[in-house]
Amino acid sequence: EPEVTQTPSHQVTQMGQEVILRCVPISNHLYFYWYRQILGQKVEFLVSFYNNEISEKSEIFDDQFSVERPDGSNFTLKIRSTKLEDSAMYFCASWSVRDRGRGYTFGSGTRLTVV
Amino acid sequence: SQQGEEDPQALSIQEGENATMNCSYKTSINNLQWYRQNSGRGLVHLILIRSNEREKHSGRLRVTLDTSKKSSSLLITASRAADTASYFCATVGSTLGRLYFGRGTQLTVWP
Numbered sequence: 001e002p003e004v005t006q007t008p009s010h011q012v013t014q015m016g017q018e019v020i021l022r023c024v025p026i027s028n029h030l031y032f033y034w035y036r037q038i039l040g041q042k043v044e045f046l047v048s049f050y051n052n053e054i055s056e057k058s059e060i061f062d063d064q065f066s067v068e069r070p071d072g073s074n075f076t077l078k079i080r081s082t083k084l085e086d087s088a089m090y091f092c093a094s095w096s097v098r099d100r101g102r103g104y105t106f107g108s109g110t111r112l113t114v115v
Numbered sequence: 116s117q118q119g120e121e122d123p124q125a126l127s128i129q130e131g132e133n134a135t136m137n138c139s140y141k142t143s144i145n146n147l148q149w150y151r152q153n154s155g156r157g158l159v160h161l162i163l164i165r166s167n168e169r170e171k172h173s174g175r176l177r178v179t180l181d182t183s184k185k186s187s188s189l190l191i192t193a194s195r196a197a198d199t200a201s202y203f204c205a206t207v208g209s210t211l212g213r214l215y216f217g218r219g220t221q222l223t224v225w226p
Binding site for chain 1: 157212214216
């Protein structure tokens with residue numbers, strides 16, 4: 001079964017530092033997403049990406065966040081200047097129209113801890 | 116808000132029993148999805164039900180959808196200890212739209 005791969009699995013960073021979370025979506029998928037889950041809270045949508053541009057973003061996805069598809073396989077989420085409240089599990093997901101009738105495929109997540 | 120909300124927040128049962136989790140939402144949807152999350156792990160898609168469907172089965176899973184009541188239920192039959200996880204419903208307003216997750220039901224199945 002194809003998988004979405006996320007690296008690293010756990011990252012600890014100092015407040016104010018920049019972090020890049022990496023995702024390798026399923027190879028024939030064209031729709032990509034980032035979600036986050038603060039400990040004990042709901043999974044929240046951050047951003048969706050299609051055709052090399054953001055198609056939708058939430059109010060959480062402010063100027064300190066950015067996404068990029070630097071090559072044909074990776075999809076990254078950058079947080080420019082991390083805050084304590086950015087500590088969360090970050091999930092990448094991908095989807096294809098061929099999966100119509102099926103849900104998104106999520107990666108195992110990156111646990112980001114800001115200290 | 117479109118967000119789904121699960122009920123109960125926690126459910127504890129014995130192996131072999133059935134587990135039923137409910138989800139309510141507020142606005143019209145394109146589809147509703149159920150996901151499972153083992154502690155500290157990623158989300159695994161279980162089943163998707165479209166707004167024009169009323170019931171769907173997949174193995175030991177049975178999902179119902181009542182759009183008039185804006186509610187869905189997930190039934191896991193003959194539960195196993197390995198079913199212990201958090202279960203989330205997520206609603207989608209349009210085909211490619213964002214998922215709106217509920218807080219989840221923590222299911223514990225005792226051997």
